Amino acid sequence: MILLIPVGYFGRNQVYKSHWQADAVTPEGYLSGNIMLIMCITFSGLGAFMGLMISEQPLPFGVPLLANLFILMVNYPSARPMDAEAVRLGKSVEARQ
Numbered sequence: 483m484i485l486l487i488p489v490g491y492f493g494r495n496q497v498y499k500s501h502w503q504a505d506a507v508t509p510e511g512y513l514s515g516n517i518m519l520i521m522c523i524t525f526s527g528l529g530a531f532m533g534l535m536i537s538e539q540p541l542p543f544g545v546p547l548l549a550n551l552f553i554l555m556v557n558y559p560s561a562r563p564m565d566a567e568a569v570r571l572g573k574s575v576e577a578r579q
Contacts, residue, residue: 483529486522486526487522487523490518490519490521490522493519494515494516494519497511497515497518498512498515498563506565506566507564508564509564516559520557523550523554526546527547527550530544530546530550531547534547
């Protein structure tokens with residue numbers, strides 16, 4: 483359960499690397515990479531939720547479940563890796579305007 487999230491990040495980065503063209507990720511690579519990461523986060527959260535339901539106590543499995551929800555919120559798709567200028571300059575679109 484703990485290893486699924488780093489595996490998801492590694493898998494997403496490998497998909498991004500294979501679909502990298504002209505300082506940006508192609509839409510196909512962006513979609514498949516994010517689906518891989520979200521699936522890993524979801525399966526980790528489901529494992530924590532099942533442990534929470536089986537143990538009927540919030541502490542041992544509630545913390546990883548909340549951590550998974552936070553990680554899922556932080557990694558909400560923004561399409562920024564498909565923007566070549568945002569990737570190259572390291573600035574958000576709002577900061578450039």
